[in-house]
Amino acid sequence: MKPIYLDNNATTMVADEAREAMLPYLSAEYGNPSSMHHFGGKVHRKIESAREEVAKLINAEPEEIIFTSCGTESDNTAIMSALETTGKRHIITTRVEHPAVLNFCMAQGRKGCKTAFLPVDKSGRLDLDNLEKAINDETAVVSVMYANNESGVIFPIEKIAEIVKSRGVLFHTVAVQGAGKIEIDVKRLPVDMMSLSGHKIHAPKGVGALYIRKGTRFSPYIIGGHQERGRRSGTENVASIVAMGTACGLARNNIAEEIVKMKRMRDRLENGLIERCPDAIINGDKENRLPNTTNISFEYIEGEAILLRLNEHNICASSGSACTSGSLEPSHVLRAMGVPFTAIHGSVRFSLSRYTTDEEIDFVLKTMPPIIRELRDLSPFGR
Amino acid sequence: MWEYTEKVRELFLHPKNAGEVKDPDAVGEVGNILCGDSLKLTLKIDKETNRILDAKFQTFGCASAIASSSALTELIKGKTIDEAIKVTNQDIAEYLGGLPREKMHCSVMGREALEAAAADYRGEARPAADEGEIVCKCFGVTDKKIIRVIEENDIRTVEDITNFSKAGGGCGECIPKIEKILSDTLGKKLIGKPQERPKALTNIRKIAMIQEVIEKEVRPVLKADRGDVELIDVEGDKVILSMRGVCAECQMAHITGRNIEKKLKELVSDKLLVEMR
Structure with missing residues (x-):
């Protein structure tokens, strides 16, 4: 039954279309996208078209998207990159974030970073005055989720982003729960980084993405080969990336x-x-x-x-x-x-x-x- | 998802003895709604024989709390109060075919409700678990209760103390205190009751016994405190040990050494001497 x-x-059911799209990459099309030969090149092109689909879901440019292994990796990468590139040691986030952000910030706390955890009211809303007050010269990044996974409450990301950007601070948002359920347009939204996850939008588990606005300084979290233009090393999870592209297309169309x-x-x-x-x-x-x-x-x-x-x-x-x-x-x-x-x-x-x-x-x-x-x-x- | 036994599932879905007995002769209430579980046990008791004629429960809690409460009522019905009070949390867990370790506190709650009801029936003040000093503020757990679950369930780790009593499962602030209670309680156990030991020993038998005592009696206790000890050699009656983990840097290591010597003398041979390297 x-x-x-x-x-x-x-998590969500893998969409039939997404599963169909990924299957060839679990059988005949096993080439390495980094290879010089045509067999690998074909796979490379497929990843690039998946990247376009993911980008379109949030109205980004394909080169602003890197694929990761999950939402958690995207979140950790974004915050770590902000700390590394700014050299600053203060993070602002909320008390209702996902553990991928909360526990990461706590772990940074043991390395000398300070984090301000902003409270919410009875309805789960943020007081934006608190946010303004929390920002200081040492603030490396503000990370506020687009929508909460438990309550479903959507934060006023546009207003938050404006406040943060007016103070010249990097802004990261976890849109894992928002993507595919509400329309997101990074052209209208001054966010610097945005985390996405495949398995919340009918792609399989084990794939995520991070949007990094063009011009944002970035420092990779996983270091190795030149995959994702050196921004996220490691041989690509091709089949799941392809499925995520298809899933993003489905979400956008309907x-x-x-x-x-x-x-x-x-x-x-x-x-x-x-x-x-x-x-x-x-x-x-x-x-x-x-x-x-x-x-x-x-x-x-x-x-x-x-x-x-x-x-x-x-x-x-x-x-x-x-x-x-x-x-x-x-x-x-x-x-x-x-x-x-x-x-x-x-x-x-x-x-x-x-x-x-x-x-x-x-x-x-x-x-x-x-x-x-x-x-x-x-x-x-x-x- | 928790792995519950078929018996837990059965008593959760179709609990026996749910509700309240009319005009109860004893009431035992434990836990509270803030902590996430609570149990009210009501008993009908024959005043002449002190036999429990009927037992019913009302439980706020998860599946294993409901099943544990129901199991408790099944276990005590028909027993006299004196017999019933001997029911332990282990008995409740066994009746259910076992509980996930993290859920053992549900069985402890059952036993506590029973004690509270027995105290109520006898017109006594509150049961022992409520006495003592509050150690875990999040769940209102006293030192007496922690010591009791350690002793009754042969607990060796702080994690298990949380599993059995919930203490330390909230903000975690009290964990150092719990660690201390655990090592004090186990320390007492370490120099606990004497056991039978053989009169004459071959060398091989002696070494084997020393090894066994170190493995079974000493290392678990030290490990509970994040320390350890290694048996380096046995030369005649000289047992050469080396401290590991936090014990290696501990200023009290010589006291630990003496305790181990005491234990070895007690369980293996009076002649043994411990030397630390």
Whole structure:
């Protein structure tokens, strides 16, 4: 039985088109793109057309894109490059960033870098005054995510970028969750670097990209051969790069309709659950949110229990509860937003994709309310 | 995703004894909603025989917390209070066919609720786990509770203390304190109860026994403190050791050496002397 997959902010299904596109590069077309012969050259050209597709998704130029192994590598590379090229030792980011940024900054802290972690309000929004105040002469880079993976809240990247650039500081954004779900145009957006990930937009895992605006000084993180014009060494993950190109093309072609479709289904799911389940609260700014994400707290019960009950019905979602985080601490994002611990423990995130159907939403709306009721009956705090 | 046993899954999906008994004779409440799990145990007890006639639970928590609570009620029903109180967290885990190590604290919560209920029934003050000094502020865990899980579950690492008690699993600030409690508790164990030892020893047997004591009794304790020791040689009754890891730089190394000597004397032969290289 096919799962009802509503965990697309964690990873996505590989699009049929992307898989088809990559297959030749796992069999007959095994040439090394760096080779002089035609056999390798063909592969090289395919990588370049994938680069064009990735560039087009965010309205960049192909030479502004380098391929990496994942979003995390892109994030680490961007921040490291800013530190190296400026020689400065101060980073500004937010408390709700992905661990790829948060933990990287903490690790730099052990090497003498200082990081300012900007707070967010109850709706997950940043106070831009705080950002202005945090910038100083030692600031090497400001890294703020485009959209949050847990709450779906979209940050005002254009305004943030303007503030940062007016102070002459490098600006990096993680658009891993934004790309393919909202329209992104780097020609209108003064960002210097932007991280992308393949597996969040229906390409396979193990490939990412980093946009580096033309003219931005850059220092490579992985050093070796001349691949990616020396900006990211290592023989290319050809098949996955090709698939990412195809996936970006798919996302770009249908983005306007998909946004409308995902948002309609997301709203139906969210409103339906709020109607059917008492004491359920939506986490995050409803006005500025990814069209595919909803994060709902069900009071008096714990998220892992909810997920495993949903799992029995083949429904895949995720939670910010402690028991699902792999540690004993609940979601850092919801904590930063000041969501009460009681509500964080019972939070469930649904994230849709272009492949989500109305039947699947109906099934969740039918299946989930009894699960919530039953778990509340088991809880000493339930009603 | 956690690897739960079929029994955990069964008791999570179809819990036995969920709810509250009417007019309970004993109530045990532990944990709290902020920490992520909480259990309320209610018991109906025959006052003449002290036998548990009915036991029900209400749990806020994950699948293993719900299954552990249900397992607890199944284990204690029909037992007298005195019999029931002997149920350990290991018994609960065993009933479930095992729990992921990171989830062992769920079984500990079950045992604590049982103790709280027993104390309530006997009209005693709160159970021992609540006493002592709070070490982990994030989860409100006392030193007494930490020592108890170390002793009852043969714990050797700080990580396991977190697995069994949650202590140290939050901000991590208390980890140095937990390390100290662990090494103190294990230190006591190191010079713990005497064991049988053979009267006469061949040289080979002696070396083998020294090796065994070093491997099984000494190294795990030192490793818990990020130290280590290596057995270099045995010359007659002289055991030559070399400290490794943090022990190598430790100013207290001679005390550690004496403790090891004590242990070897106790378990192998009175004549043994330790020399450090």
